[in-house]
Amino acid sequence: DTAVSQTPKYLVTQMGNDKSIKCEQNLGHDTMYWYKQDSKKFLKIMFSYNNKELIINETVPNRFSPKSPDKAHLNLHINSLELGDSAVYFCASSQDPNGELFFGEGSRLTVL
Amino acid sequence: GEDVEQSLFLSVREGDSSVINCTYTDSSSTYLYWYKQEPGAGLQLLTYIFSNMDMKQDQRLTVLLNKKDKHLSLRIADTQTGDSAIYFCASLVSGGYNKLIFGAGTRLAVHP
Numbered sequence: 001d002t003a004v005s006q007t008p009k010y011l012v013t014q015m016g017n018d019k020s021i022k023c024e025q026n027l028g029h030d031t032m033y034w035y036k037q038d039s040k041k042f043l044k045i046m047f048s049y050n051n052k053e054l055i056i057n058e059t060v061p062n063r064f065s066p067k068s069p070d071k072a073h074l075n076l077h078i079n080s081l082e083l084g085d086s087a088v089y090f091c092a093s094s095q096d097p098n099g100e101l102f103f104g105e106g107s108r109l110t111v112l
Numbered sequence: 113g114e115d116v117e118q119s120l121f122l123s124v125r126e127g128d129s130s131v132i133n134c135t136y137t138d139s140s141s142t143y144l145y146w147y148k149q150e151p152g153a154g155l156q157l158l159t160y161i162f163s164n165m166d167m168k169q170d171q172r173l174t175v176l177l178n179k180k181d182k183h184l185s186l187r188i189a190d191t192q193t194g195d196s197a198i199y200f201c202a203s204l205v206s207g208g209y210n211k212l213i214f215g216a217g218t219r220l221a222v223h224p
Contacts, residue, residue, distance in 0.1 A: 035214075040216065041149075041198055041216060041217045042214070042216045043155075043200065043214035043217075044214070045212065048211075056211060058211075090154060090155065092155075098204075100157060100160070101155075101157070101212060102157075103154040103155040103156075104154055105153060105154040106154050
């Protein structure tokens with residue numbers, strides 16, 4: 001059983017489109033995250049939710065809107081996609097905001 | 113500020129030891145982590161050290177922490193080709209909710 005799973009694994013789309021990436025964890029964790037890894041492999045936190053409440057929002061354009069329908073899910077919706085949004089997006093979860101992070105396998109987004 | 117720096121590349125011969133270095137800036141870092149990322153895969157937690165420890169050993173891995181200099185290193189003994197990957201240093205920064213700040217990753221290449 002995959003602990004943190006993301007879909008889709010690969011996504012290719014045109015500039016200007018709107019797309020979503022979904023994340024689910026079956027670990028019973030309270031806290032979930034989205035990280036962005038750019039082409040230079042640099043990983044940066046975007047958002048964190050704890051018990052469905054947004055606790056970290058790291059100067060991400062408002063075209064990015066996370067949604068946590070319940071503690072086990074954190075989805076990322078991106079409007080008006082730009083070339084610079086091309087990256088690998090990693091979802092992660094932890095028992096609480098201070099706990100060890102468990103990462104998903106990443107969703108590679110390519111914007112043409 | 114919150115910053116984590118690592119050298120970008122390291123090449124070693126199979127059987128030798130590898131040492132990957134990392135420096136961080138935030139003195140409120142409570143935990144420091146090493147993650148491994150293999151090509152096309154997610155992040156795997158290798159080991160971590162609490163900020164009041166100097167050293168931690170786990171099989172072939174040795175982590176050294178110099179808190180005064182804010183310097184962390186990961187030593188891999190008897191490096192194997194399967195160790196080829198990108199290694200990320202990360203600092204858990206406290207303040208409100210904890211955030212994991214990643215370095216840019218060190219690409220380790222192991223050659224025969």
